[in-house]
Amino acid sequence: MQRIPAALILALAAGHVLAADPAIGYVKSVSGDAFVTTAGAKAKAQVGSPVQQGSLLETGKNGTMGVTFKDETMVSFGPNTSFTVTDYVYAPAEGKLKFGSKLAKGSLNYVSGAIEKMKPDAVTVGTPTGTIGVRGTQFLLKVEE
Amino acid sequence: MNPRPAPLRRARPAIAIAGLLLLAGCSNKYYVSCAGCRVAPPPAPVSYVVLIPSPDGSIGAVAVKGDKGEQFLNKAGQAGTLEGQPFQVDDKKIEQDFGAARTALPQVPVRYQLAFKDGATLTAESEATLPEIVAEAKKRPAVDVTIIGHTDTLQSFEYNDKLGLKRATKVADSLRAKGLVANSLSVESYGERQLLVQTPDNTFEPRNRRVEISVR
Incomplete structure (x- = not known):
């Protein structure tokens, strides 16, 4: 039976009420200055800090940060980095998959996850001079200012 | 003691300095064609991407599309500039540019x-x-x-x-x-x-x- 009703999802966020815009990933490692800015609110990144669609992830001159997303994509950043999650959709049961991001400056290490495995054209990283299409892999990316 | 070699020895640095001064105003292209030149030009900062093996050992691919072309990288260690042109990079530069980011990588799920x-x-x-x-x-x-x-x-x-x-x-x-x-x-x-x-x-x-x- 191929009717598609709304997905039955029960999210039990430990200790807090499920927000309207749920986390799509969490900070897993931090050193030095690192920040997560979501909906205009900038907070110092800590291990366990949530990342949402639209979040800006930044590191200072001695900072590093690593994030694991819900689809098991991992992205980590070196110092002086500015990275934005522009588009993240992970609903495999409905075939809705997309991971768009942008590196404005700095360095990153990217390991693609389930979104890329299920829909190879759905994962891109934008840079000031072009676009990188990700086809299931690990790569390093550096954007000089 | 022979007094003659001394001025000659001094002459060499003088020539090298004159050469440097001459080259300082030149473009990168001039450096490449300068056969006797011993002074490497300072490497210009380059924005680039480099493919490395995935945590499971497999090698995937990335397509780099820029304003100067398109590169398809599918070999370990293969790199391209973000403008879309080929780029050579060694392990030392990778460590220098990405050592910090690599250290921050989370545990594989x-x-x-x-x-x-x-x-x-x-x-x-x-x-x-x-x-x-x-x-x-x-x-x-x-x-x-x-x-x-x-x-x-x-x-x-x-x-x-x-x-x-x-x-x-x-x-x-x-x-x-x-x-x-x-x-x-x-x-x-x-x-x-x-x-x-x-x-x-x-x-x-x-x-x-x-x-x-x-x-x-």
């Missing part, structure tokens, strides 16, 4: 698949995996866990959504009872929407009756 005897009862083998899952979760900082219940196509679509959730919830309860504490725990059901083995509707298929767990 682990997936488990649990099987069911019937209804929401795990097979003995899957039941025995639960302590291993809890132990794995404990090794990770601010661990995130997703538990997804799946069914086969027997019964109705709506019934299977509920059954998938029942399976996932039961596994979540068992993991918590065994000591799982997560930064974020998500319990979901995909019902019969994501079959492991494709079957027609109303088909009994034990391999589709499962719970998938992602520990991150």
